Amino acid sequence: MIEFADVSKRYGGVWALRNLTLRIASGELVAVLGESGSGKTTLVKMVNRLIEPDEGELRFEGELRGSTDAVSLRRKIGYVIQHAGLFPHWTVAANVATVPRLLGWEAGEIAARVDEVLALVGLEALHRDRFPDQLSGGQRQRVGVARALAARQxxxxxxxxxxxxxxxxxxxxxxxxxxIHRELSLTTLMVTHDIIEALTLADRIVVMYRGALRQVGTPAELMMKPADDYVAQLMGMARRQAEAIGKVGA
Ligand SMILES: Nc1ncnc2c1ncn2[C@@H]1O[C@H](COP(=O)(O)OP(=O)(O)OP(=O)(O)O)[C@@H](O)[C@H]1O
Ligand SMILES: [Mg+2]
Structure with missing residues (x-):
């Protein structure tokens, strides 16, 4: 449903992405793993066209296909940015309602949806009229997810x-x-630094290194058949962590 065909993006001498070819199927939960500066955010921002490729193209299927302009495409894609990125002077409810309001939903419909989606992410209704700085970090992240899903993306x-x-x-x-990914039959693309998080959560993992895709595969494939030394090293780190934990109290 989301396809990168030989996509590149360069900033001066730095390849943020280099010849990336990747197909994400509908319903998948894909983790993007890689160290700082490896191109993870660039990859994600290309999906909602906050960054356009220099070369290659992105193809969309299904609901996204007809979205010719970037703005209408973006409203169909929920986006939780690095550090939640809530509007500080808006209440939780106003933050969550951002896209439905832009889409011109009726007030009653928006209010009902805000309650529904806050419940979905496990936030009690009492948080509705609070401001982001009155929430814990975890609660803010939940609001970020609620906002990303409010318009039924x-x-x-x-x-x-x-x-x-x-x-x-x-x-x-x-x-x-x-x-939530399962219940709503979402297609989810999640950036992370955390190897264990990627291995335990994702259907497939994309490993990036300096703008290049090193391997894409299921957690088991990456563990059993790492494509190169870099991926092998990452998986070795995860395995050693798991072994160390296994020894505690043994
Ligand atoms: N607007 C920009 N101008 C110049 N260089 C940029 C720009 N955006 C990204 N880059 C460069 O492109 C590369 C990839 O950046 P990107 O933000 O995609 O990395 P990342 O994997 O998300 O890193 P992090 O884990 O630190 O968030 C980096 O070398 C970065 O410095
Ligand atoms: Mg980033």
């Missing part, structure tokens, strides 16, 4: 959504993302 882009929260909240949010 079927495609969800998340750029390091759980980076800034404590490990307990992080695990809870990961589980909820998986549940």
């Amino acid at each position: 079927k495609v969800l882009l998340l750029d390091e959504p759980f980076g800034a929260v404590d490990p307990i909240t992080r695990v809870a949010l990961q589980g909820e993302l998986r549940r």
Whole structure:
């Protein structure tokens, strides 16, 4: 449903993406893994056309296909940016209602949807009229996800959504993302630095290194058949972490 065909993007001498070819099927949860500066955000921003390729093209199927202009495409894609990115002077409800309002939904319909989607992400209704700085980091992330899904978007882009929260909240949010992804039959693209997060959450993982795709495959494929030394090294790190945890109390 989202296809990158030989896509490149360069900033001066730096390839943010280089000859990327990738197909994301409808209903998949795909994690994009890679170190800082490897092109993860660039990849995600190309999906909702915040960045246009220098070379190559993106192809969309299904609901996204007819969206010829970037603005109408963006309203069909939920986007949770790095560090939640809520509007600080708007209440939770106003933040969540952003896209439905732009789409001209009726006030009653918007209010009902805000309540529905806050419940979906596990936020109690009492948070509705609070401002972002009155929420915990984890709650803000939930609001970010609620906002991304308020207009019934079927495609969800998340750029390091759980980076800034404590490990307990992080695990809870990961589980909820998986549940929401399934319940709503979403197509989800999630950027992360965290190898374990990618391995435990994703259907497939895209490994980026300096703008180039090193491997794309299921967690098991990456573990069992790493395409190169870099991927092997990443998987080795994950395996050693898991082994170290396994030894605790043994
Ligand atoms: N607007 C820009 N102008 C110049 N260079 C840019 C721009 N945006 C990104 N780059 C460069 O492109 C490369 C990829 O950036 P990108 O933001 O996609 O990385 P990332 O993998 O998301 O990193 P991080 O994990 O730190 O968020 C980096 O070298 C970055 O400096
Ligand atoms: Mg980034």
